[in-house]
Amino acid sequence: MQDTDAHIAWILSKGRMLGLQALVDGLGPRLRDGGMDLMRFRLGMRTTHPLTTALSFVWENEGGPIVQVAAPHGLESRSAYVGSPMEHVATTRTPYRRNLTGPLTDTDHTILHELKERGATDYYGVPLDFVAASSGIMMVVSDGADGFSDDDIALLTTLSQVLSPVAEAHGNFHLATAIATSYLGPNTGQRVLDGQITRGDIETTQAAILFSDIRGWTALNAAEPPERVLEIANGYFEVMSDAVDNNGGEILKFMGDGILALFPSDGSDGGKVQACRQALSAAHAALGIARLADLPVPFGTGIHYGELLYGNVGARERIDFTVLGQSVNIAARVEAFCGRLDEPILLSDHAAQLTGMPTRHVTTEVLKGLDMPMPLHAPNFP
Missing domain, CATH: 3.30.450.40 (GAF domain)
Structure with missing residues (x-):
């Protein structure tokens, strides 16, 4: 019964x-x-x-x-x-x-x-x-x-x-x-679910920062119908997502024709090396995935390592979970040279040294917002 x-x-x-x-x-x-x-x-x-x-x-x-x-x-x-x-x-x-x-x-x-x-x-x-x-x-x-x-x-x-x-x-x-x-991504999304939703709820952390975007985006939009542009953008985002996810990183933002991804570090010497190698591996993997997927547009990727602010900013009732800091700006500036120098991947001098992997010096430039010139490096991948 x-x-x-x-x-x-x-x-x-x-x-x-x-x-x-x-x-x-x-x-x-x-x-x-x-x-x-x-x-x-x-x-x-x-x-x-x-x-x-x-x-x-x-x-x-x-x-x-x-x-x-x-x-x-x-x-x-x-x-x-x-x-x-x-x-x-x-x-x-x-x-x-x-x-x-x-x-x-x-x-x-x-x-x-x-x-x-x-x-x-x-x-x-x-x-x-x-x-x-x-x-x-x-x-x-x-x-x-x-x-x-x-x-x-x-x-x-x-x-x-x-x-x-x-x-x-x-x-x-x-x-x-x-x-x-x-x-927001799995890690950042979990932070929000755990209650980190107050403006100003920010922590200082260290990470390898990866910026990437499509080259010739403006010309592409002028030459192709919107539906085709959207299809290409989604194909690129999928390429980058697979590469970043498979190498221990997380895409924090899709920004127009580009992405911002983080590879967290615990700040130790080993953690710094691992984060930078993961970011470089993701950038290299993305090129391979793009070739296999026959992605019809080139893209550039810039990598830097440093300290950043990670958390909530915005208005009282409309906030965004993001990262701020000079390290983020440097990563974006490094990526901006990819098109000018015709290099698919560039690393800041600090990130290149941390990887401990073979790289070649491409140029030394004064990045916007910085007084000191910075050497930029490209990986010696085959």
């Missing part, structure tokens, strides 16, 4: 403190141990993410727990979704019930045929209503001889109402994380 109050108490006390995957992994066995012939338990919800349109958290009685399933954008046009019970519940916001003990027809979705072949006898889906515009779904499958009983359906309907605010809270957290990491 199912203890409805005990299930609700578990969800609202322990279950809600777990991730949604752990919640369904815990609730599924509880319901089955209570006497429900439960074969599958699934929670699904829409999400906001550059790569993902929906998330599902699935438990199955046989084969153990299933990891979180992320559906890419374009879900609505896929055969796995069109005409499915999931589409019915998501579109109509009404429950869906299908007995699977009898014969199925061609009008029944493929997922129902597949579940029946695995021994499923009953399918029940119900919407999870959220306060926000997004929403969720709870879908359960029985493998009992008679499917779900009336008491089972009543219990599941009650639990769906309890699960709705819990799922919405987790969904909102996922949304906040997706927005913060997508627009």
Whole structure:
């Protein structure tokens, strides 16, 4: 006999403190141990993410727990979704019930045929209503001889109402994380989520700073239609993102046709060397990725190492998470010479020395804003 109050108490006390995957992994066995012939338990919800349109958290009685399933954008046009019970519940916001003990027809979705072949006898889906515009779904499958009983359906309907605010809270957290990491990067985004959102909340840190931008951007905009320019820019940003991410850095900003990336250091001698080598490796990798991707535009990359201010600046109610300081300015000035000197990568004298890797002196220039001339170096990559 199912203890409805005990299930609700578990969800609202322990279950809600777990991730949604752990919640369904815990609730599924509880319901089955209570006497429900439960074969599958699934929670699904829409999400906001550059790569993902929906998330599902699935438990199955046989084969153990299933990891979180992320559906890419374009879900609505896929055969796995069109005409499915999931589409019915998501579109109509009404429950869906299908007995699977009898014969199925061609009008029944493929997922129902597949579940029946695995021994499923009953399918029940119900919407999870959220306060926000997004929403969720709870879908359960029985493998009992008679499917779900009336008491089972009543219990599941009650639990769906309890699960709705819990799922919405987790969904909102996922949304906040997706927005913060997508627009600020994983490390900076986590700082914001941890509460570093007050203007003037700034720390001093050290890092290798990488500036990069497309050469001939103005001419490109004059020669190509906007759609083509956007396509090229996105291709370049993807090249740089892959190179920076794969070498331990983080893109802090996309700026027009360029990027600003940081390779953090703990300030020790070894940390400085590692950060500069990571930045140089990223710059070199970007050139290789661009060749493989047949990127149609050249770009330059400047690298410097130094101290900078890292945190929030702006107006009272509109702030930006950014970096400030002379080291940032120097990195930008170094990059500006790439086009003039026809060098794809340039390093400041300090960054070149820290890498400890072979470089060649290209020129000595007085950088804008600095009184002393600075030697600029290019890597001796083949």
